[in-house]
Amino acid sequence: MSTDLNEAQLKAGAAAAEGMAAPVSPLGGIFNVENVSKIGSLILLALLAILPITVYLFSSFQIHTEAGAVGFTLSNYVRTFTQPKILSAIWNTLIIAFGTAFFSSIVGVALAWFHARTDMPLRGIMEPLTLIPFFLSSFLGAIAWWALAAPRTGMLNRWMIDLFGLSGPPFNIYSMTGIVMVLALFYIPYMYLFTIGSLNRMDPALEESARVCGTGVLRTALRVTIPLSTPAILSGAIIIFVVSLMLIAVVGLYVQRKIVAPRSYVTVTGKGFRPHRVSLGNWKYAAMALNLLYILMAVILPLGALFLASLNRAWLGGFRWSQLSFYNWDFILFSYDYAIDAMKNSLSLGFIGGFMTVVLCTFLSMVILRGKNRKLSSVVDYVSTLPIGVPGLVMGMAFLITWINTPLYSFPLFLLMLAYMTRYLPYGLRTITSVLQSLSPELEESSRVCGATFLGTIRKVTVPLLRPGIFAAYLMLFIMFIRELPVSALLATEDSTPMAVALYVISENEALGVVSAFALVQAVLLLIGTVIFRRLGNIEKLSV
Amino acid sequence: MAEVVIENLVKRFGQDALAVDNISFTVREGEFVTLLGPSGCGKTTTLRCIAGLETPNEGDILIGGELFTSSAKGICLPPEKRHLGMVFQSYAIWPHMSVAENVAYGLQAQRTPRAEITERVKKALDLVGLEGLGDRNATKLSGGQQQRVSLARALAYNPRVLLFDEPLSNLDAKLRERMRLELANLVKELKITSVYVTHDQAEAMVMSDRIIVMKDGRIQQEGNPHATYNEPANSFVADFIGVANIMEGKAAEGDSASGVWVEIPDLGARLLCSSGAREGVQAGADVLITVRPEYILLAENGAADQNRLEGEVREAVYLGETWDCLIQVKDYSLRVHVRGDAELRPGQSVSMAISPAKCVLLKD
Numbered sequence: 001m002s003t004d005l006n007e008a009q010l011k012a013g014a015a016a017a018e019g020m021a022a023p024v025s026p027l028g029g030i031f032n033v034e035n036v037s038k039i040g041s042l043i044l045l046a047l048l049a050i051l052p053i054t055v056y057l058f059s060s061f062q063i064h065t066e067a068g069a070v071g072f073t074l075s076n077y078v079r080t081f082t083q084p085k086i087l088s089a090i091w092n093t094l095i096i097a098f099g100t101a102f103f104s105s106i107v108g109v110a111l112a113w114f115h116a117r118t119d120m121p122l123r124g125i126m127e128p129l130t131l132i133p134f135f136l137s138s139f140l141g142a143i144a145w146w147a148l149a150a151p152r153t154g155m156l157n158r159w160m161i162d163l164f165g166l167s168g169p170p171f172n173i174y175s176m177t178g179i180v181m182v183l184a185l186f187y188i189p190y191m192y193l194f195t196i197g198s199l200n201r202m203d204p205a206l207e208e209s210a211r212v213c214g215t216g217v218l219r220t221a222l223r224v225t226i227p228l229s230t231p232a233i234l235s236g237a238i239i240i241f242v243v244s245l246m247l248i249a250v251v252g253l254y255v256q257r258k259i260v261a262p263r264s265y266v267t268v269t270g271k272g273f274r275p276h277r278v279s280l281g282n283w284k285y286a287a288m289a290l291n292l293l294y295i296l297m298a299v300i301l302p303l304g305a306l307f308l309a310s311l312n313r314a315w316l317g318g319f320r321w322s323q324l325s326f327y328n329w330d331f332i333l334f335s336y337d338y339a340i341d342a343m344k345n346s347l348s349l350g351f352i353g354g355f356m357t358v359v360l361c362t363f364l365s366m367v368i369l370r371g372k373n374r375k376l377s378s379v380v381d382y383v384s385t386l387p388i389g390v391p392g393l394v395m396g397m398a399f400l401i402t403w404i405n406t407p408l409y410s411f412p413l414f415l416l417m418l419a420y421m422t423r424y425l426p427y428g429l430r431t432i433t434s435v436l437q438s439l440s441p442e443l444e445e446s447s448r449v450c451g452a453t454f455l456g457t458i459r460k461v462t463v464p465l466l467r468p469g470i471f472a473a474y475l476m477l478f479i480m481f482i483r484e485l486p487v488s489a490l491l492a493t494e495d496s497t498p499m500a501v502a503l504y505v506i507s508e509n510e511a512l513g514v515v516s517a518f519a520l521v522q523a524v525l526l527l528i529g530t531v532i533f534r535r536l537g538n539i540e541k542l543s544v
Numbered sequence: 545m546a547e548v549v550i551e552n553l554v555k556r557f558g559q560d561a562l563a564v565d566n567i568s569f570t571v572r573e574g575e576f577v578t579l580l581g582p583s584g585c586g587k588t589t590t591l592r593c594i595a596g597l598e599t600p601n602e603g604d605i606l607i608g609g610e611l612f613t614s615s616a617k618g619i620c621l622p623p624e625k626r627h628l629g630m631v632f633q634s635y636a637i638w639p640h641m642s643v644a645e646n647v648a649y650g651l652q653a654q655r656t657p658r659a660e661i662t663e664r665v666k667k668a669l670d671l672v673g674l675e676g677l678g679d680r681n682a683t684k685l686s687g688g689q690q691q692r693v694s695l696a697r698a699l700a701y702n703p704r705v706l707l708f709d710e711p712l713s714n715l716d717a718k719l720r721e722r723m724r725l726e727l728a729n730l731v732k733e734l735k736i737t738s739v740y741v742t743h744d745q746a747e748a749m750v751m752s753d754r755i756i757v758m759k760d761g762r763i764q765q766e767g768n769p770h771a772t773y774n775e776p777a778n779s780f781v782a783d784f785i786g787v788a789n790i791m792e793g794k795a796a797e798g799d800s801a802s803g804v805w806v807e808i809p810d811l812g813a814r815l816l817c818s819s820g821a822r823e824g825v826q827a828g829a830d831v832l833i834t835v836r837p838e839y840i841l842l843a844e845n846g847a848a849d850q851n852r853l854e855g856e857v858r859e860a861v862y863l864g865e866t867w868d869c870l871i872q873v874k875d876y877s878l879r880v881h882v883r884g885d886a887e888l889r890p891g892q893s894v895s896m897a898i899s900p901a902k903c904v905l906l907k908d
Contacts, residue, residue: 034622372598372599374558440634440636442632442633442634442636443636443638445595445597445623445630445632445636446630446632446636446694446697447638447649447653448596448597448622448623448624449595449596449597449623449624449626449628449629449630449698449707450624450629450649450650450653450697450698450701451624451627451650451653451654451701452649452650452653453622453624453653454622454624456624456653460649461638464638464640465638465639465640
């Protein structure tokens, strides 16, 4: 082919191209729907995550006087780190965080594996029960376990003493073990949720081939199934550690990047496969027993304790039939305006805020996993994980400092919602990315080649395939938003008080009965929300 | 149906990783062209650039005379505006849709009327031999059937060009062999311009009108299967496609009418080579030559104009139709394919004849 002909063709091509729709011009190439939506989500991310934290960091180097912020100084830090009380608090926190992450990872992954991959009996009934602690705030757990296992007044302690004639109380919730136990009980479902998505979507052939190679059930689980879910498990464990640590753990995040990123974890391709469960033999009853014990400790005992307490107007360390009364319930549901407004606020935060966060998370996960620019992807991934390392109180404070003098502050509920979005973005993002990671990009690419646009592909291919992940994320966010305490404690105004703050205020001011009733209302609302989400998520169950 | 023109295509991943290194080629209307090469040679990247799934760093892509990609002009049409069909290695069947919904997808994206969609989906499924399976769940089908769904999906909306990214590599050998022919016949019957990527040379041979052999992001050779096999351009192509004896030698004299005489020290012999890169060869130049094993004939009395060699059988493996043997000629073990009706045993002395037309001078 001669060069002349090529040039002619190039010109003809260019002429044809000019006649076509906008996306072919250089500018149109940048400002198409795809880029605008991606860039939009990046700008939002920067506004939400980076700006407040930066402002907050700057103010930590300043001394605030009546005249305003002054100079640049390290004295705030020096004062913090030279107080022995603070140092020992940091040390205790580290121990608690590590213990919590360790125990909740082991139990949570085991339970997820039982439910996703084995023939453990009663799975259908036990799954929702296993997840219930996730809806209950650990604050509620603390109230419940205080009622159960406080050395002198705890219900469990009293029963044990009466039943076995013990000389002293067997349980003490005011110990390091007690704290780790209660926290672990309430973080186990996190681990479960982080892992289950990836286990559910794994090709059983991967396990079966290991079994055929002569590996036993347990070994296959430990050597194949669990390692293939490493991204999910590691992110989960690190998130739990950091959450319970409540420190800016940039180091932890860095480790996560290094360990999780480099391998390929694509376990779902366009090839279909049939689900198959591992048979545990008689061990399935042991698995069931472990699961039941967990449900007893994390659900039945605490909720039972709260329920009994809510039925006595005055609480004297044990339930008395003679004092049976529905006063607490009547009060909370019908006459206590403060509590009722709090319920309304929390529900709108959960439904609307949760939805906005899920949309943002979906776009961000696509930028991270499907973006062509690897540097940008890793920066976005890193930045959107940052809020995990920021304790809720700090996040609340950062939002307060950043926005207090802006018009945004006159919409306290909206500001609260933005702060929630920021703080819980990483959780939603992890859930969605772990599913997206296991989807072959070719599924989306083939849609584009077939003539579907960027948004059309998202609507008809990506979102339907991500559906389990998206609903899991929405559900998780809904629950977290309804339980959220630290951010709200700083940002909520009289009119925008959510339930968790109200629960705290009520627990300071009212009797255990009222507190228990309100805590149970919160639990029931969360349960109803959960049922709704699960229904929606399962309308079209994925046939993988 | 359209011509594909690739001009000076360059694609880098990151700073240094050069996946495609300035390649140009043309696929004529209705032609079936295969990009063949080992993994990492840039063939899939090239295909993805054509599809619009990758944006090249340099170069132009024209399809049917329209400029689809031009880095100089800042043009890169998104995949959905290109009206191409693509069949992926993993099939990329959407698990949440039925077979018919998968196939109808491209038509729906183009807002085809519903009645026409039903008709064309049926036609596409009939074409690939999946009559009546439209309502099935696509992921419940076998691998071969899934690949057919994938093909039907790409064919349903009459794309300008069909792109294949190693579509048969996930199938078992028997099925792969059958699908090869079926696919090639179907595509040729429909006269759709096709670009096919594979690392399987047999696949490339069977299916293609023309093969483009690639290595390290560059084109090594371009030609029809016959020419590519019989006159490989360099030692990489000779070795990658089929089996080749490659020998080092020195040109005894310059190119003449009958060919180039090459002195080969390992064989202790001179061979007259009349194929390949003869032009401009100077006396005394270092050259590489190649001979295919099946063109070396056992002969007691070969014709006078043929190259003659004497050797001793070292190994002989009987394959039925042929013997695959190694014959030691001085310092070189010559791979030779002998007709199956010959009697051979190790240690036997044989004489061989090679036609000069089968001795190919290589470019490197």
